[in-house]
Every structure is written in structure tokens, then in C-alpha cells.
Amino acid sequence: MTYQISRNGQMYGPYTFEDLQRYVASGNVLPTDLAKSDEMPDWLSVSQILGTAVASSVYTVPTAYSTSLGDVLYPDPPNLHWGLVLLFSILTCGLFSVIWDFVQVMWVKRVEPQSKALLYFIIFIVLWLLNLSSTITRMSLMMHGTVPRNSVLSILISLSVIVFLIVYRFTMRDSLEQHFNGPDPVGLRLSGVMTFFFGGLYFQYHFNRINEIKAAAHYRNVAR
Numbered sequence: 001m002t003y004q005i006s007r008n009g010q011m012y013g014p015y016t017f018e019d020l021q022r023y024v025a026s027g028n029v030l031p032t033d034l035a036k037s038d039e040m041p042d043w044l045s046v047s048q049i050l051g052t053a054v055a056s057s058v059y060t061v062p063t064a065y066s067t068s069l070g071d072v073l074y075p076d077p078p079n080l081h082w083g084l085v086l087l088f089s090i091l092t093c094g095l096f097s098v099i100w101d102f103v104q105v106m107w108v109k110r111v112e113p114q115s116k117a118l119l120y121f122i123i124f125i126v127l128w129l130l131n132l133s134s135t136i137t138r139m140s141l142m143m144h145g146t147v148p149r150n151s152v153l154s155i156l157i158s159l160s161v162i163v164f165l166i167v168y169r170f171t172m173r174d175s176l177e178q179h180f181n182g183p184d185p186v187g188l189r190l191s192g193v194m195t196f197f198f199g200g201l202y203f204q205y206h207f208n209r210i211n212e213i214k215a216a217a218h219y220r221n222v223a224r
Contacts, residue, residue, distance in 0.1 A: 005187060006034040006043065012187035019185075020050060028186045028213060074111050074184050076214065077207035078103050085204050098125070101200040104207075105168075108175050111184070115175035117168060124164035131157050169199045176203065186210055 002014035007030070015023065023029035024046060031047035080100070089097035101121065109118045134154050173195045180188035188210070194202045 001037050001039065003035040003037050003049065005029060005046070006036070010189075012189055015187065017049075020046060023185060023187065024050065075107065076211055078107055078204065079208060079211045080204070082201055082204040082208055086201055089201075097200060098128075100204070104200055104203055105172060108172060108179070112175045112179050115171065117172040117175050120164055120168040120171050124161065124168050127157055127161045127164060131161050165199075166196065169195050172199075172203065176206075180210065186213060 002016055003020060004014055005012040005020075015029075020029060020035065024031060029046055031045060031050075033046045034043040035046050035049045036043045078100070085097070085100050089095075089100075102125075105118050105121045108115050131154075134157065170192070173190045173192075177188055177190060180186045188206060190202070190206065
């Protein structure tokens with residue numbers, strides 16, 4: 001039997017009973033989170049699902065994050081608040097968004113070295129710069145009274161920018177779900193629609209939440 005987890009309107013899972021025990025012990029799933037299987041008519045708290053198993057769980061910082069004092073295996077995700085990312089992107093006409101996407105993809109490369117998100121991001125940036133240069137040239141010619149014609153190459157570059165933007169974002173999404181449901185499990189599920197339209201801003205929102213979960217787990221461990 002598997003269970004879906006609900007927290008603050010976000011859905012995670014499915015997880016087995018053993019997964020729930022392990023994630024509660026690591027602090028990635030809270031006893032107050034709601035859980036439901038296909039056979040259950042109503043949502044119940046994780047503590048009700050696990051019963052006495054919760055009492056025997058020990059809250060510790062996930063071992064993937066701390067192997068010894070000061071020895072961090074997986075660095076924390078970039079933690080600038082998503083609202084500030086949006087604000088700085090608006091103030092810089094989108095330039096900060098590109099810079100912050102690079103910060104995110106470099107972090108993914110560190111924790112998931114086999115990910116191709118960085119490769120596709122670099123290809124996207126190169127094509128974007130070529131397209132930007134072509135656009136500036138066209139605008140300059142128009143200001144001098146010349147109406148430039150669209151070349152086949154410029155059209156292909158413009159289309160390629162869109163294609164590699166989509167490829168990069170969904171490769172990034174796959175890498176994040178693989179990492180946060182594998183070596184560093186928090187049960188991350190990312191919406192395809194939100195990934196398509198908001199990309200790095202959407203990823204940053206989840207990075208902020210993941211860092212909050214990790215900080216809470218660390219605090220509980222220190223308090224003990």
C-alpha cells in the first residue's frame with residue numbers, strides 16, 4: 001500500500017509505509033502532515049498512519065546532509081527568496097533571472113553530476129545571445145530606414161532558443177526530482193505547467209521550502 005502526502009496544498013509521494021517511517025525519522029515528513037492511500041476514504045495525519053512507530057522515530061539531520069560535524073555532503077540549494085529573485089529580475093530587465101538560473105543549474109551539477117541541465121542551459125544561453133545580437137542589428141537597421149528581411153538562419157535560431165529553454169527547464173526538473181526523491185529524499189514533485197511557464201522562479205520557490213525543512217530538522221536535532 002502506498003500513501004500520498006499533503007502539506008500546505010502541495011502533494012508528495014506516493015510512499016510506502018516504510019518510506020513514511022524513514023522520512024519521519026529524518027524530518028523530511030512531519031507527523032502532522034496529512035496522508036491518504038487509495039483505499040482510505042479520508043485524509044489522516046501521518047502520526048495516525050504510523051501509530052506507535054512515530055514514537056520510536058528519532059529526529060536527526062538526514063545523513064545525506066551531515067556525515068560529521070562541519071562535513072556537508074550535499075550543499076544547501078540556493079536560498080535567495082523567490083520574491084527577491086522576481087524583483088531583481090524585473091529591475092534588471094530579466095538579466096538577473098538568467099544569472100540566477102545559472103546559479104541554480106551549477107548547484108544541480110554539483111549534487112547530480114550526471115545531469116545534462118548545465119549543457120542545455122549553456123546551449124540556450126549561446127543561442128539567446130545570438131538571437132539578441134540579431135535583434136539589435138535589425139533594430140539598428142530599422143532606425144536608419146532600412147527594412148531587414150528575416151533570414152532562414154535567424155528564424156531557426158529564434159526557434160532553437162525556445163526549444164532549448166524548454167529542454168533545459170524540464171531536464172532541470174527531472175534532475176531535481178531525481179535528487180530529492182533519491183539520495184536526499186524530501187518527496188519533491190514539480191508541476192510540468194509551472195515548470196514550463198516559470199522555470200527558475202518556480203524552482204527557487206521549492207528550494208526555499210526545502211531549506212526551511214532542512215533547517216527545522218537541524219534545529220530539532222540540536223534541541224535534543
